Amino acid sequence: DIVMTQSPDSLAVSLGERATINCKSSQSVLNSSNKKNYLTWYQQKPGQPPKLLIYWASTRDSGVPDRFSGSGSATDFTLTITNLQAEDVAVYYCQQDYSIPRTFGQGTRLEIK
Amino acid sequence: EVSLVESGGDLAQPTGSLRLSCAASGFTFGNYAMSWVRQAPGKGLEWVSGISASGRTTYYADSVKGRFTISRDNPRNTLYLQMNSLRVEDTAIYFCAKSVRGGDYDAFDMWGQGTMVTVSP
Numbered sequence: 001d002i003v004m005t006q007s008p009d010s011l012a013v014s015l016g017e018r019a020t021i022n023c024k025s026s027q028s029v030l031n032s033s034n035k036k037n038y039l040t041w042y043q044q045k046p047g048q049p050p051k052l053l054i055y056w057a058s059t060r061d062s063g064v065p066d067r068f069s070g071s072g073s074a075t076d077f078t079l080t081i082t083n084l085q086a087e088d089v090a091v092y093y094c095q096q097d098y099s100i101p102r103t104f105g106q107g108t109r110l111e112i113k
Numbered sequence: 114e115v116s117l118v119e120s121g122g123d124l125a126q127p128t129g130s131l132r133l134s135c136a137a138s139g140f141t142f143g144n145y146a147m148s149w150v151r152q153a154p155g156k157g158l159e160w161v162s163g164i165s166a167s168g169r170t171t172y173y174a175d176s177v178k179g180r181f182t183i184s185r186d187n188p189r190n191t192l193y194l195q196m197n198s199l200r201v202e203d204t205a206i207y208f209c210a211k212s213v214r215g216g217d218y219d220a221f222d223m224w225g226q227g228t229m230v231t232v233s234p
Contacts, residue, residue: 001175040220042158049227050158051149051207055220061213062222093158095216101174102148102160 002096012113014084016050021095021108028074031098038098041070041079044088044107054079055097060098086112115139115223117209119177122228129199135192135209135225139159143167143187146212148221149194151205151230161207162194165217173216177203206230 003026013019029038037057042050052061054070057077067088069080081088089112093106122135135147148163162183163172171183182195192209206229210221 039217042221049224049225050221050223051221052213057212061220063140089198091168095158095160096218098145098170100163102218104158104160 001101002029002103003098004094004096004103004105006092006094007105010109010111011058012111013084014113015084015086019079019084019088019110021079021092021094021110023077023079023105024094025071025075025077029096029098030074034047037073037077038096039070039072039077040095040097041068041110042093042095043088043090044093050093053092081110084112115211117196117211117223117225119207119209119225119228121208122230124231125192125199127200127232130197131197131199131230132210133194133196133207133209133228133230135194136171137190137211140211140223142185145215146217146219147185147192148210149183150194150210150221150224151203151209151216152208153205155201156205159205163217168214170217195232196230199230201232201234203230204232215231 039057041054044050057068091107116138149161176196180198206227208227211223212219
């Protein structure tokens with residue numbers, strides 16, 4: 001199984017500042033045939049189901065603000081949130097969609113400083 | 114409007130069975146792979162099982178393989194998860210989720226609100 005490790009486990013950022021969350025996979029999730037990284041980012045607020053933010057490592061889902069961006073390739077990925085807003089308080093998960101089982105990171109809790 | 118509504122969660126005893134359902138609406142259900150993802154109380158997300166758009170291909174996490182069966186009824190726009198030989202560690206909220214582009218390995222762009230399964234003696 002591919003192990004997904006996020007860092008940090010939690011972070012506190014001031015409103016208007018930048019938040020950076022990292023995700024490392026135990027093996028590459030880059031599909032050599034289509035050159036896409038099968039890495040997804042979700043946001044989950046308390047009492048709600050997860051919400052898709054970014055797939056293929058850097059493709060924002062429809063309606064997701066451009067404050068959210070994803071980068072990285074192969075085994076190392078980053079979710080960046082610029083101009084942090086109060087509504088961004090949530091737990092963020094990465095997931096690999098490259099192989100079965102489709103594993104998630106442990107989650108990163110984002111709070112306002 | 115795209116909607117997924119899970120049902121069937123309940124209190125069950127260890128070794129018991131439950132059948133979860135997920136009613137889909139607002140999209141062409143038969144064109145999209147679907148999955149079940151669970152979340153134990155206060156814990157992270159765990160992918161449980163997936164099924165192709167046609168229903169011909171199924172996938173399972175090792176933790177449920179041989180005990181859970183995923184299926185779908187495309188004309189009825191419904192996804193199922195038959196859960197047998199339940200264990201205490203199966204206690205979780207179970208979400209159904211839709212693939213963003215239809216493929217078996219796509220991200221999930223739509224999630225239901227979840228149904229709670231509690232396994233306790």
